[in-house]
Amino acid sequence: MIHALLFDLDGTLLASDPLHAEAFIALFAEHGRTIDTAFYNARIHGRLNAEIFAEFFPDADGAAMAEAKEAAFRDLLGPSASPMxxxxxxxxxxxxxxxxxxxxxxxxxxxxxxxxxxxxxADRFDTVVVSDECAAGKPDPAPYREALRRLDCAPRAARAFEDSPSGIRSAVAAGITTLGLRSSLPDIALRAAGAAASLADFTDPTLEPYLQRQSGADP
Incomplete structure (x- = not known):
């Protein structure tokens, strides 16, 4: 049986959510709206840019706003960062x-x-699935189904790692056992979205039983 590990990126492979929050807060302020980190976590975290800007700035050029926000995020991240x-x-x-x-x-x-x-x-993953290039983005299961298709992997033989409710719902809806990363949200919020368990990071001992099951032990 093929086995696969499927990873979200922001807040999962690296602790980037504070920088996304900073970029959104600044952009919203430029357009006359005041938000904070709590607002980001509750209303923005894990969503597609198209949905975010359509909801909060329906009369603006959402694509241009998204490009400005992502450029600001890349400037904040800089050329070097640390993996989780x-x-x-x-x-x-x-x-x-x-x-x-x-x-x-x-x-x-x-x-x-x-x-x-x-x-x-950049060269450590077999494939990178981007929601914009799928039929629908998270929380729809389409991105995870596409990853499983590319890897020729059955859902039961995979584990997914996510830090947002929308991402967890996407992976779970694709039939994948999903572990939440507590980079932005607490265990209770991650489990409420469908996570089987939550991890502080990839050194968390909670992870090991799920990898043992991945290796073929009874679930």
Whole structure:
């Protein structure tokens, strides 16, 4: 049986959500709206830009606003950043075990490539699935179904890692056991969205039983 590890990007492979929040807060302010980090976590986190700007600025050029926001985020991130603790070791283990790997993200491809390069992992994944290039974005299961298709992997043979409710719902709806990362939200919020468990990062001992099941032990 093929095994696969499927990873969200923002807030999962790296702790980038504070920078996204900062970029959104500044852009909203430029357009006369005051928001804060709590608003970002509750109303923006994990959603597609097209949906966000259509909701909050329906009369504006949403595409232009999205481009401005993502450019601001890339400036804030800079050319170098750190992967989530334990991530590189987990990818090394995946290589050794023969597990396939994918990134599944709502970020635009330019951001996905920028972030993976910034954390030194641009060549560590078998495929990168971008929601904009799928029939629908998260929370729809389409991006995760596309990742499974590309990796020729059954849902039961995969594990997904997500940090947002929309991402968790997407992976769970695709039939994948999903673990939440507590980079922005607490365990209770991640489990409420459908996560089987939550992790502080990839060094969290909670992860190991799910990898053992991945290796073929009884679920």
């Amino acid at each position: 603790p334990g991530l590189t070791a987990l990818l090394d283990r995946a290589d050794a075990q023969g597990w396939r790997t994918a990134v599944v993200t709502n970020a635009p491809r330019i951001n996905a490539e920028f972030m993976l390069k910034a954390i030194g992992l």
